[in-house]
Amino acid sequence: MISDEARLLLDYLEVQLYDVKTKQDIPTSLANDVGFLQLDKTMKIIRAAVVELGNGNLSYQINGKGYVLGSLKSLQASLRNLTWKTKAIAAGDFSQSVHCLGDFSDSFNSMTKKLEISIHEIKEIQEHFEMIFDTIPDMTIISNIEDGTVSAYNQAFLETMKFTKEELENKTILITDYCNDLDEHARFIERLMKDSFIKNAEINFHGKSDQIITGLVSSRIIKIKGVPHTLSVIRDITELKVIEKKLRESEELHRLLADNAADVIWTMGLDGKFTYISPSVEKLRGYTVAEVLAQSPEEVLCPSSLIHLQKGLENASQLIQNNLPFKVFRGELEQPCKNGTTVWTEATVSGIYSEDGSFIGMLGVTRDISDRKIMEDEIVRLSVTDKLTQSYNRLKLDETMEEQIQLAKIATVPFSILILDIDHFKRVNDNYGHQVGDQVLVELVAILQNHVRSDDVVGRWGGEEFLIILPNTGLEGSVGLAEKLLSLVGANIFTRAGRVTISIGVAAYQGDLSQESIVSRADSALYLAKKNGRNRVEYLK
Amino acid sequence: MERKYEFSWDLLGDIEEGRPHMGNTTRVEVYRLMQFTFRDIIEKHVGWEKTNEIFYDAGQLAGKEFYFHMLEKTDDLNQFINQLQDVLKELGMGILRIEEADMEKGELTLTMSEDLDCSGLPETGYEICTYDEGFISALLESFAGIPFIVKEIDCWCTGDRTCRFSAKAKNEGNQSEK
Numbered sequence: 001m002i003s004d005e006a007r008l009l010l011d012y013l014e015v016q017l018y019d020v021k022t023k024q025d026i027p028t029s030l031a032n033d034v035g036f037l038q039l040d041k042t043m044k045i046i047r048a049a050v051v052e053l054g055n056g057n058l059s060y061q062i063n064g065k066g067y068v069l070g071s072l073k074s075l076q077a078s079l080r081n082l083t084w085k086t087k088a089i090a091a092g093d094f095s096q097s098v099h100c101l102g103d104f105s106d107s108f109n110s111m112t113k114k115l116e117i118s119i120h121e122i123k124e125i126q127e128h129f130e131m132i133f134d135t136i137p138d139m140t141i142i143s144n145i146e147d148g149t150v151s152a153y154n155q156a157f158l159e160t161m162k163f164t165k166e167e168l169e170n171k172t173i174l175i176t177d178y179c180n181d182l183d184e185h186a187r188f189i190e191r192l193m194k195d196s197f198i199k200n201a202e203i204n205f206h207g208k209s210d211q212i213i214t215g216l217v218s219s220r221i222i223k224i225k226g227v228p229h230t231l232s233v234i235r236d237i238t239e240l241k242v243i244e245k246k247l248r249e250s251e252e253l254h255r256l257l258a259d260n261a262a263d264v265i266w267t268m269g270l271d272g273k274f275t276y277i278s279p280s281v282e283k284l285r286g287y288t289v290a291e292v293l294a295q296s297p298e299e300v301l302c303p304s305s306l307i308h309l310q311k312g313l314e315n316a317s318q319l320i321q322n323n324l325p326f327k328v329f330r331g332e333l334e335q336p337c338k339n340g341t342t343v344w345t346e347a348t349v350s351g352i353y354s355e356d357g358s359f360i361g362m363l364g365v366t367r368d369i370s371d372r373k374i375m376e377d378e379i380v381r382l383s384v385t386d387k388l389t390q391s392y393n394r395l396k397l398d399e400t401m402e403e404q405i406q407l408a409k410i411a412t413v414p415f416s417i418l419i420l421d422i423d424h425f426k427r428v429n430d431n432y433g434h435q436v437g438d439q440v441l442v443e444l445v446a447i448l449q450n451h452v453r454s455d456d457v458v459g460r461w462g463g464e465e466f467l468i469i470l471p472n473t474g475l476e477g478s479v480g481l482a483e484k485l486l487s488l489v490g491a492n493i494f495t496r497a498g499r500v501t502i503s504i505g506v507a508a509y510q511g512d513l514s515q516e517s518i519v520s521r522a523d524s525a526l527y528l529a530k531k532n533g534r535n536r537v538e539y540l541k
Numbered sequence: 542m543e544r545k546y547e548f549s550w551d552l553l554g555d556i557e558e559g560r561p562h563m564g565n566t567t568r569v570e571v572y573r574l575m576q577f578t579f580r581d582i583i584e585k586h587v588g589w590e591k592t593n594e595i596f597y598d599a600g601q602l603a604g605k606e607f608y609f610h611m612l613e614k615t616d617d618l619n620q621f622i623n624q625l626q627d628v629l630k631e632l633g634m635g636i637l638r639i640e641e642a643d644m645e646k647g648e649l650t651l652t653m654s655e656d657l658d659c660s661g662l663p664e665t666g667y668e669i670c671t672y673d674e675g676f677i678s679a680l681l682e683s684f685a686g687i688p689f690i691v692k693e694i695d696c697w698c699t700g701d702r703t704c705r706f707s708a709k710a711k712n713e714g715n716q717s718e719k
């Protein structure tokens with residue numbers, strides 16, 4: 001049994017220790033006891049300190065001394081130190097560690113370590129990302145979808161937009177300020193919201209200067225702190241566009257030139273098939289482009305020219321196979337036309353090579369040379385024509401006789417010649433003048449030409465002397481022709497000069513080694529005819 | 542006044558050379574024996590208060606020398622504290638912990654557990670770590686470049702389990718403290 005006083009003390013202590021409310025007076029018998037009051041004070045401090053610590057209040061000032069309070073202070077100091085360390089860690093000082101809180105210390109320290117590693121990793125990733133972000137050769141920006149503010153941009157953005165870093169620092173950049181077409185931008189965002197990403201959309205915008213930039217934009221929605229942003233990579237294709245346009249224009253120009261050139265421009269593979277031919281071919285040959293593209297080489301060229309093409313293709317194939325450069329070919333070709341005629345053309349053919357130097361095909365330019373051909377023929381004709389009589393001249397006669405002498409060696413029937421001279425031509429000139437004389441010569445040639453055979457060659461031998469070469473004709477045949485011509489001339493009434501007669505000397509080939517010998521025999525025969533009274537035919541027996 | 546033993550770090554001697562077998566450690570009792578016999582005799586000569594002052598000043602001298610010889614200069618408080626913690630622990634002087642530090646206000650609360658001077662001492666009711674107070678004030682002054690007044694607010698000797706120091710930058714106003 002304990003005394004009532006002790007019971008009151010116990011009750012008082014129980015309330016202090018167990019109850020929430022402590023409104024209980026100190027037992028009256030102890031109310032003035034200095035020792036008890038000191039104890040009571042310490043007890044109340046302990047109670048208050050424990051409650052505060054229990055509630056997490058670390059700044060509660062624990063006043064008082066003694067072992068238990070000291071331990072509480074020590075705990076408070078540890079917790080406060082922990083707070084300080086946590087703050088230091090939060091500020092990035094991962095060297096902080098805890099040692100005086102038992103198992104908690106290890107957990108705390110490993111958490112710190114893990115945090116350090118994680119933050120280090122995140123930092124590395126961030127640095128990596130920033131590095132990539134900044135070195136992406138294409139413009140890269142992150143912007144807020146709501147208000148269009150650009151929160152990050154890279155070096156390429158600055159360079160393309162022609163901004164300096166300083167100009168944009170601490171400045172709000174609104175993406176809409178640089179859009180050329182706000183509706184286009186709105187549609188872009190709308191589509192992006194729907195699909196959450198867009199690849200390679202072509203959008204026009206402008207940088208610091210008003211110069212229009214064309215970009216290929218690829219965007220994706222990302223969330224930064226919960227707010228939707230666009231991450232956009234923009235490839236500047238402005239220059240590409242310009243080049244593309246130029247290329248298109250130049251291609252068009254080339255096509256235009258080819259299509260409208262008078263010359264025919266074409267490309268051909270080594271198989272001899274056209275791969276392109278300009279429309280001017282229709283004007284040249286009457287065939288349409290489609291028809292020509294379907295033609296075989298045999299249909300494109302006349303046989304004599306086809307040989308050139310076949311040989312050319314063969315050579316080209318060989319050169320290409322041996323990695324030798326294509327030899328430019330230039331030649332005159334005869335081509336069949338749709339209307340059955342032919343046309344002479346000059347083709348210049350060169351090789352087409354790709355950028356890496358490999359042979360692709362041939363490029364040809366074909367030009368109509370009909371006019372030139374006519375001209376050339378005319379020049380040739382003029383060179384062998386006697387200007388006055390339009391019969392052949394001495395040159396042609398010499399050539400033909402030389403040919404005939406060569407041919408005579410193998411021919412069964414060799415050739416003959418007639419030399420004829422107008423009788424008393426001097427009188428015609430004297431009586432009627434040279435013009436009438438000339439007219440007689442012209443009219444005489446007409447008679448001769450109209451009555452010789454097509455292979456016979458009539459030419460002016462000099463003055464009023466003419467020479468006719470008669471291929472494949474013996475003496476008998478040629479004398480016959482001479483007699484015929486003699487009577488035709490004799491029957492003709494020449495303009496103003498009236499009747500004119502001729503004398504003819506005939507000579508047939510007799511194994512002559514040169515034209516001089518046969519001409520000399522004919523001359524002798526003519527002399528004989530003149531001597532025997534003119535207007536007659538003579539030959540040496 | 543003629544000086545015979547003006548302190549210099551050299552006075553600590555070449556311990557490696559001088560104590561090839563004993564090494565550079567000794568027992569805490571020996572340290573305390575010297576400290577408390579000093580305290581006893583000095584107190585007899587100059588009284589309690591003056592003794593505290595002497596110990597505070599000596600601690601300050603020690604702190605200053607310690608800072609220049611044992612720590613690497615830094616402007617970062619955390620780095621400074623970390624270094625200090627490591628050195629104090631390594632030298633067996635105690636476990637230093639920061640409870641609060643506001644360098645802008647110039648206010649710090651720090652604790653020294655297992656203090657070389659007083660941990661385990663019988664309860665006397667008086668804070669006894671005046672040497673530590675001076676020591677800490679010199680360290681803080683050396684670090685921050687401004688003088689600090691350090692007061693021990695809890696001590697093993699007053700029944701606490703750890704020594705707690707409150708440090709305040711010394712303003713022009715409260716110079717009389719010391």
Ligand SMILES: [Zn+2]
Nearest residue numbers: 659670696704
């Ligand atoms: Zn102490």
